[in-house]
Amino acid sequence: MGLSVDIKLALKGFSLEVAHAFELGGITALFGASGAGKSLLLRVIAGLEDGAEGQVSFNDEPWQGRGRFVETAKRGVGYVFQDSRLFTHLDVAGNLRFAAKRSGSKAFDTVVKTLDLQPLLSRQVTALSGGEKQRVAIGRTLLSEPRLLLMDEPLAALDHARKTRLLPYIARLPEAFGLPVIYVTHSVEEVTRLADRMVVLANGQVLAGGGVAETLARLDIAEASGKFEAGSVVRAVVIAQNERFRLTEMLVAGQALSMPASVVKIGAELRLRIRARDVAIALRRPEGLSIRNVLRGQILELEQEAETAFAELLLDIGGGQQLRARITRASVAELEIVVGDSVFALVKSVSFDRRALPKG
């Protein structure tokens, strides 16, 4: 399955120019800073921007190009807007039926159950909280039986608690409904928790695309996307729960790593996100230090940021896994490290992604 986009769209003071073949399946994050053109690209894909020139095709079915323009209603795309856009003249059930009636969907009960919408059905949409609105909007979109689901920062307007509650619903969508998702976000946390693949957009252009771990590990993205919080995602296996010190012990590329105890099964495969600025570098395995997580690695890339105080390192920690570190250029000079050197990465903090890695 794929979505091929080759378009140009010039607006006042901004131009979007994207030629990219989206490999679909699972959740693909469309990632970038605010104003990078993510939402605009999503609107072009949905056929909501008639000013875009070029071609868009979905599974070899032309949606736009060569004088042809398939209207949004006929593309079979579902669109979840940031502001939910529920119809205020209908109640929750009315909004859901609006979609089901036009698609002939028989999944009403399934969708209501999956998103826990039963208690909301007879409510007025104006009386819903932000999180409830987005759940209804997602349900309504699912009932239109789309072939491709586009989500435009559906959690952006919500507070942290509501975000956390809604994330698992979204994570379940591709499997539960056999539906590829393109998910616009500027949050690295959402990318690592939800996405299988990601495409990075900056200033209206695609910078990189691919698997989440590889893409996040690429150094050049950090500079271009500005607000981007540089870091890496590593795979870990849980090996023990340390009851005495309340730690969960794991193996990353054969090396030990621990973090404050979490409710996970021994043997579970996890994804961990480690921010580049939480990684320090030492030439020898340090002693007399409070930091316990130390990973051995080899420097693959070393990039000095001439206009700042910092340098970024990409380390090979074995098992095909990579770790990114951000240290000062002064430290690089003092330690006299160069590409190819073996060093120790001191990990100050690890954040944890509850979603198990897909097998295979």
Next chain:
Amino acid sequence: MSWPDLAPLWLSVQLAGVTTVLLLIVGTPLAWWLATTRARMRPFIEALTAMPLVLPPTVLGFYFLILFNPNSTIGGLWRDATGETLTFSFSGLVLASALYSLPFMVQPLQTAFEAVGRGPMEAAASLRASRLDAFFSVAVPMARRGFLTGIVLSFAHTIGEFGVVLMVGGNIPGQTRVISIAIYEQVEVLDYAQAHALSAILLVFSFTVLLLVYTLNRRAPVRVG
């Protein structure tokens, strides 16, 4: 005191009813176009639509009289097609009233459609609703207050019409002798009793209609579907 002749009142109600229906049919697409277009000629059309608000009814009536004259192009075509003249006829009154009351239908509708905005229409399109489907199932119900206002204002404005009718329609009983004309004539011939009766009826009628509308408008939004 004799019971007043109610025929002029009934004629006024008929004229206002037909005019309002005609305005709904013509004004709705015009208001939608004005609310959604990015065309450069929009202000031009907007100004044209609003003209009846500023022009004295006698000026409008004067132009209508010239346009509707059987010797003019429009008046001639109408006479050839229907066998009756546009001047001094009920059809002519409807046409003149529709143009005269056009802003009272178009402006509330345009404002209501603008308030609906692109958002819900885009959402409807993403839910497989065609443009026409989305218009009737989303834009119209969401703009229902605009419709209510437009209908009431057009109806009331046409009931209260005087100058244009006098210029185009004259004073033919059962054809063009609407209530305002009848009252005017009664006053002219110093038949104050009849004038009082008809005026009072119009007063009570107008107030009742407006009261009904504002009461309905006050209620919680009507649910559809």
